[in-house]
Amino acid sequence: MFFKKTLSTNKQEKEKSKDADNIIPTNRERMSLEFRRRLQNSADIVETEVPGTGITLFYFHTLIDMNLLHKDIIEQIKNQSFHSIENIMGQLSVGIMDKTNQMDKVIQSAIGGHVIIHLEGADKVIYARIASNTGRALSNAINESQVIGPQIAFNESLSTNLSLIRKYIADPNLSIEDIRVGKRTTTAVSLIHIHGIANQQMVDILRDRIKKINMDGLIDSSVLVQLIEDNSLSIFPQMVLTERPDRICSWLLMGKLVVMVDGSPQAIACPQSFLEYFQSMEDKNVNWQVATFLRLLRIFALFLSVYFTAIYVASLTFHYEVIPQTLLIPLSESRARVPFPPIMEALIMEFFIELLREAAARLPTKVGQSMGIVGGIVIGTAAVDAGFTSNILIIIVALGALASFTTPNYSMGNIVRVLRFPIIVLAGFWGFYGIMFGFCFILIHLLRQSSLGTPFLTPFYPPRLADWKNSIIRLPLTFTAKRPNQTRPEDVDKYNPSVAKEKE
Amino acid sequence: MDIQYQPKPQLLLSTFLVFFIIHDIQVGVGIQGFQRIIFLEAKQDAWISVILSGILTHMIVFIMIKTLQYYGSSDIYGIHHDIYGKWIGRMMNCLYIFYCLVTSLVILKNYIEVIQTWMFPQVPTWFLSISLLLLVVYGVTGGIRVIVGVSFFNIVLSMWMLGLIGYPIRYSDYTHFLPILESNIPAILKGTFKMTFTVIGFEILYVIYPHLKEKNKVQKFAHLAIAITTILYLLLMLLAIAYFSSGQLEKSIWVTLSLFKIVKLPFIERMEYIAIAFWMLIIIPNIMLYLWAAVRGMNRTFNINESNFIWIFSLILFISSLFLNTRMKINTFNDKFALAAFYLVYCYPIILFVFVLIKKKIKGFKEKQI
């Protein structure tokens, strides 16, 4: 099952001659030669002969745990004699091991962190997994940090990540499916869903999409997203990446599908709606009034950040009539010394803010902070003093940038910032008409998108009133006893609402 | 061609969306200035004309849906084919397609006229026309679900405009309505007739009907939409009569927009500028729906690929929008269109209904004989 894909492609290439070559040589010398030849005579190949047994171990010393090798394998079999490999297997106490007579399999296992146990004269070899765990320990969620709720984040090891999920959801129906992606990297990709909740049709579609990928290597889940989402030409991502196991688990329980990639600390979840990018895990952990307030705040921030600068530009360039009398004089005073038209002024300032942000993100944390101070205060004030921009614009641009940071999802936050630029340009050329044109375009574009076949703007369109209870507002848990229609779940009820209400 | 038309399941729409479709398409371009036209006929009793036109519309919609229900899941193109046979049916279909296109043109052109008068006198027509049509094409190529989505969001997102009505209310004088029923009945009926231009749009039912999931609920939501539209028009009519004096009302062209002129918020004044720009969201789905209906007609009648015709029709719309360039031409065009629309939207459904009844009778008679 594991290597079905690789095997089948290999077979097609070198059909007949290969079949014979693929059998394991019983002779140790020939085995060694063949092993080294296939692995390009790599410098980290080690051959260890276990004294007095006729057993030779083949492995990459860079991939396996040397302690385990000694303790669990060499110590167990040394100074004994074996007649068959089955005997050896009986002696070993390694969890994952098997035997094979196929050379391809041997090579794959060796790459995957197995040690190959070769007994002189036997027609099969054992491969036992004692891979070393190089990687970092679990740490706090930094990109999606929150105050209330679990603090842990995924790391780069797939098995650790899966164990985190298993810990949250101890359900026999949790299904983890292994798929290999990448001709050369053969990266392990896990497709996770809860059987009985997730829509089986969606699972099939997603599995199909992952299997159809034909590329040489897959390093990170963010690349996988671009390969499997519905419309990768759109600026909006239709599948979400998260580093929070609690988030993934709550989504699994909603009936969503999760894809994890070995070596990537971020899991993919889908189907995802546009609105969910503006929901945070924390919304579930605080009480519903506060959660509703925060969600409304974020939606307001979205509009503020995309349109505020554009409205400034449009009003000052075309529609001076709409400026209230009280703002008229301060606005004209601050604009009087600026040598550029509003659109240039706004674009320069936005560009400046983006530079600051990007620079701060690339620098080490401590330097980044001082960077913000230098940029924000020193250059900002200097720009106004020099008559480079108006101070009102600085406030507006800063507010817009601040608002864009409230977006809980990092990639959506980036998109919100990028969207601002075309809108400003439109506003600078055609005023309110241009802004509205941009708005309509984005609206139609969003309506055209789907995530795994689910409309992207759900639950607003197609309207599912029942799901509005947990959208830009969040009602108490007793009101949201059903799973959202978005995932078309096979089991609709999260819990029985009547029971949940009876607290006394 | 097939008389019956059963769209794919993923193209079906929840029936209650018909509410948004009809309400949206009715509240299109006429709403900006219908008050004056009616007022010229029926004076301070213009609001009675609005109510009458609402009632009339309810009746026509009832007949339309009854006609459609005889066929189960078919649209006007299929019914034409069934009633008139192949050739006359095709002719009638072409007429209907032509009507849809002309309506799109009227909507497009009237909006452009508002923009050019109010905001950008210098921006050329071709530019506004192209920019709007690009949005329309982008939406229509997305299919019926996207189009209905836009009209849904249009209604949800333009709710705030209702709040603006509060401002002119403060300056209203309710004695303007008195004495009630001073105008004679013919004048009021004439006002009702003039309302046609404003309330048309519900004939989209003829085309959208097969896409609705539960056909038995269509009546309910369609009538609800008509009722809400009528209430909205009534509200705006009453407000216009109360806010403006008769001489003013007879002079202003876009009464609804003039009502917004006095809205003044602490951070923004002159709300009509925002409202005019925002009107784009109201216009776009209307043109989309009509364009879609026309393209669907081509597909049903001649079995031609839809996507090409979206472009071809848009091009036709674009070119014809360039020819209607003065206020005079637009007004004449509007008047002629209103008359044609009255016959097609208000009279024709009754005739069609009678034809369908006769046809069914004959068919039933024949079947009995066999």
Add this chain to the structure above:
Amino acid sequence: MIKKRILAVYLLAFFNLTGCAEPQILEEIGLITTIGYDEGEKGLIKGTAVELKIEPDAKTDIKIVETQAYSVRGLNTSANKKTSKRLLAGQLRVILLGEELAHQRMLHISDTLAKDPAISDLSYLSIVEGEARDLLNLQDPHIPNIGLHLFRLIEQNTKDEIMPSATLQEVLHRYYSAGRDPFIPILKKIDNSEVKFTGVGIYKDDRLVGRISTDQSFYLKLINDKYKAGSTELIFMSESPKLRGLSHSERKTVISLDTIHSNSDIKLVNKKNLEFDIKVKLNARLIDINSDIDLTKSSNLKLFEKEVSKEMEKRVENLIAYCQSKNSDIIGLGEVYRFSVRNSKLTKKKWHEMYPNAKVNVKVDFTMMRSGIND
């Protein structure tokens, strides 16, 4: 697919270059905040515009631009010749009409302005005693921006219900009603340092035919509209000695009323002989009286209320008599006639023939709500 995209980018660039709207960038235009019109020689209109001109190095924010032309629009064109920035009227807030011009051309000017979509319907109209030009050229160190000063002055007084509201919308609304005539407040420059609200000009159709004083304008609003929180001062000769004022030389009674709350009701009682009943209900707080009458006594209070009502009735009657003599129906009795009589087919002309002979009965019902914190 990609070709289409490239094409789209080219198209977009093309639009940018050709379809661009003409910008009106805030600091590159001269904003007219106030404009005054005066009668010039040989039918010319003299326009005086206050241009808001923010220059970082200039002492004042405004510049007065004076020019002459035959039409209102022409003024704009010829004023442009004098300024470094294009003059636009989208922020126009106050329209001043010189006395001479106000007699004849008020309608022409307001109609032209109302037609322009850029001009707000909420701009205030005012008549200036003398020349508008003169008023706008007022020099006072405490009034650095005459346009803003005028706007605030009018706005404040209108909000406090001292000045009758006359925005562009309201004036045109009255003019275009069949049974109503417009009125516009009058401003006057005093000693080259102050502007004062001195009266209200009343119109017959579009002709300025007379003026009423600021005191009378209180009664105009009283019958025309509702008071929510007005205030007034009433000086009268009381019949009862109890109420005679102590401090006044002629022993006239002086009272001050505050938080006036009123509503009025006009009824047509006789269609043939044209007779109207005006009932005004008015309650207020007494804040000052110059006699030593003890108002805690109910008989005294009744007397007081009756006296005040009577005095007010007299004044309203005077106001109406004056308006009738000038044939100007600023109260809107014609509207009452129009909506009370079926098929009246009332026109302005018809009404002006009937109006001077109408009989008006006035009834004022004054109630004192309270009197300050001490009795």
